Structure formats: C-alpha cells, structure tokens
Amino acid sequence: MAVFGGGARVLRELARLLAAEAAITVVAPEVCPTVEALATSGRIRWEPREWRETDLDEVWFAFALLPDPAANAAIAEAAERRRVFCSACWPEASAPPAERPAAGVALVGAGPGDPDLITVRGRRLLAAADVVVIDRLAPLELLAELGDQVEIVDAAKIPYGRAAAQQYLNEVLVDRARAGKFVVRLKGGDPYVFGRGFEEVAACARAGLRVTVVPGVSSALAVPALAGVPVTHRRMTHELTIVSGHLAPSHPDSLVDWAALARLRGTLVVLMGVTHIAETADVLMRGGKDPATPALVVQEGATPSQRTLRSTLASLAADCAERRIVPPAVFVIGEVAGLSETEGVAVAVGADG
Ligand SMILES: C[S@@+](CC[C@H](N)C(=O)[O-])C[C@H]1O[C@@H](n2cnc3c(N)ncnc32)[C@H](O)[C@@H]1O
Known part of the structure; x- marks a missing residue:
C-alpha cells in the first residue's frame, strides 16, 4: 500500500490502513510528527523523497494525498496506466455532518492506548467534529471513523524531538472555532493530568469561546x-x-x-x-x-x-x-x-x- 503525502490529512487513511494491518509505505519529502513517530516505531515505512512513477510498480492500492492537486492527478493517471487502484485528493471534501454542535471547542480525553477507552461523551462529540486536533498519545485509530470532510490537525509532541508550539495550537483552536467550526481537541489520557489541557481551555476562554471539557482515563x-x-x-x-x-x-x-x-x-x-x-x-x-x-x-x-x-x-x-x-x-x-x-x-x- 503506498501513501503519497505526509501531512495531517494522511492520518485518517493511515488509521484505517493500520486497523486493516496493511503494509504501508509513505512517500513524502516531509511528514507531520505523528507520521514520523509511526515510522520510527516501525508501524509504517517512510521514504523521505518526492514520488516517482516506479513507486506504483509493486503496489495494488495507492493514496494520492499530496498538498498539490496537480501532483495527485498525476499519481492517479500513473496508477490508472498501471491498473493500480488509486484514491486521490483533488478538491477538499466539503459535505458537513447531518447534525453538529454549535461552534466551539471540546477538550476530550482518549485512550490511554486503546481507542475503546474513550468515554461515551467523548466519542459522541468526536463524531460531530468539523476539526480534530490530535496529540501523539491519543489513539490514532479513532481517526479512522471520521468523515472525509473533517479537518485533522497534527499537534503531536514527540518527547525531546520536534514540538508543535503551544501558541500555534491555541491559535488553531481559536481560529477554527471563530470560523464557526466545532473543534475537538483530542488528548491522550486525561487532559488535565500533565496534559496542558487547562492552558488550552484558558486560551479559548480568553478568546470568548465556549469550551466543553470531557475528562479521560488517565494512564x-x-x-x-x-x-x-x-x-x-x-x-x-x-x-x-x-x-x-x-x-x-x-x-x-x-x-x-x-x-x-x-x-x-x-x-x-x-x-x-x-x-x-x-x-x-x-x-x-x-x-x-x-x-x-x-x-x-x-x-x-x-x-x-x-x-x-x-x-x-x-x-x-x-x-x-x-x-x-x-x-x-x-x-x-x-x-x-x-x-x-x-x-x-x-x-x-x-x-x-
Ligand atoms: C504528557 S503526559 C500525559 C498524560 C496523560 N494526560 C494521561 O492522563 O495519561 C505523557 C505521559 O503519560 C504516560 N502515558 C500516556 N499514555 C501512555 C501509555 N499508553 N502507556 C504508557 N504510558 C503512557 C507516559 O508516562 C507519558 O510520558
């Protein structure tokens, strides 16, 4: 299975493919922290380079999820020539969910580890999200259930490695909610146990936003x-x-x-x-x-x-x-x-x- 692209938008596909126990190779010059962590842990293979047509030689399914729609179209064409199935991303999918809460932010605990350990309330809110901002320790598998219209933002912090600045994260939460979206901030374990959850809630509250806190099961x-x-x-x-x-x-x-x-x-x-x-x-x-x-x-x-x-x-x-x-x-x-x-x-x- 080849996945072209390494941004947060590939996380949903990776979650689905990992659940299916597929052998996955990601081809992208750069990847988001969660993809990098999956490669480091050996759960996927990452080739840090541009795609080439021969990448399609040995695969039977490809996902073209690069930021450039023209590149995705080129991958889809190359896949068709080789009779390889290809799911390509041209325009962003835009169908909204049938029902969704009012704009705002929900801070939701999930895991630890096992996706089934999220609370009932957390799962209900996740299913209604327009945007999901996910941490490295929140179970990736939960993304597999999200619709294609849901924006996924990778907020992974790898210990002693690269770190998404808290300031940037707070801005993402505030900007998306102000744009009328319902944002779920998905954190591993309980958001308030060594989780900086309160800092994010405070940033949203300062911006005048509604915040729902859903406690999680702490590791x-x-x-x-x-x-x-x-x-x-x-x-x-x-x-x-x-x-x-x-x-x-x-x-x-x-x-x-x-x-x-x-x-x-x-x-x-x-x-x-x-x-x-x-x-x-x-x-x-x-x-x-x-x-x-x-x-x-x-x-x-x-x-x-x-x-x-x-x-x-x-x-x-x-x-x-x-x-x-x-x-x-x-x-x-x-x-x-x-x-x-x-x-x-x-x-x-x-x-x-
Ligand atoms: C930043 S703290 C966040 C804790 C989280 N808020 C909680 O309540 O579980 C991260 C630490 O939680 C622990 N942790 C979280 N998930 C874990 C897991 N699945 N297995 C082992 N330790 C875990 C580790 O000690 C890890 O370094």
Missing part, C-alpha cells in the same frame, strides 16, 4: 491496571502520589520534593520518567526508600506493543536500560507493584472471608 491509573497491578490496595497502601519525572530531580526547575516522596509509604506513579529514571531511583533510595521496593514499568500500555517490566527500585534503571525501555512508559514504585494478579485475587478472597 497513571489505567496503564498499571491493564498490566495487572492496582495502584492502591487497602491492606498495603493508603496513599497514591502521581508525579511528573520529566525533569531530573537535581534540575533547578523541578517542583517535586523527592526527599518527601522517599519517606512516603504508599504508591508512587511516575509519568514521563524514562530519561531520568536512574537519578530518580537514586534520589528515592538516598532519601530512605528501601532498595528492595517493588517496581513496575509499562511501556505503550493498552496497545498491541505493550511491554511490561517488573523490577525493584535498586535494579530499575539498569533493567530499563537493558530492556531498552522508551517513552511512553508509566512507572509504579511501591508494594503494589509486587502483586501479581493471582496474589491479588488470593488477598481479595481472604479479605472477603
């Missing part, structure tokens, strides 16, 4: 659960702390009191913690946390590529390095991380009598 709770670990257990922990580990504990801008966290007895969940996990584990142990404290890491939770690592605080950094753990990953540090599902069931049965 901090759901990803451990789907890996078989409850973040609380009434016999083990009466506290749960969710921390952002995106800054090293020694970083002058860090707002986390790691020494205090080291003294807590409950569960510590760390998001965005992969890069600094060695220093994070170290500061917790120096603060008094037992090096034998169980630890769990779940990478790409609730997706087909989910990976789970069980370790201890002392071995966590070395184990992550050895297993090449990469973002996105959730860390759980605390006694609950040592529970296996069968132990959990045994404890529950015992507790109920």
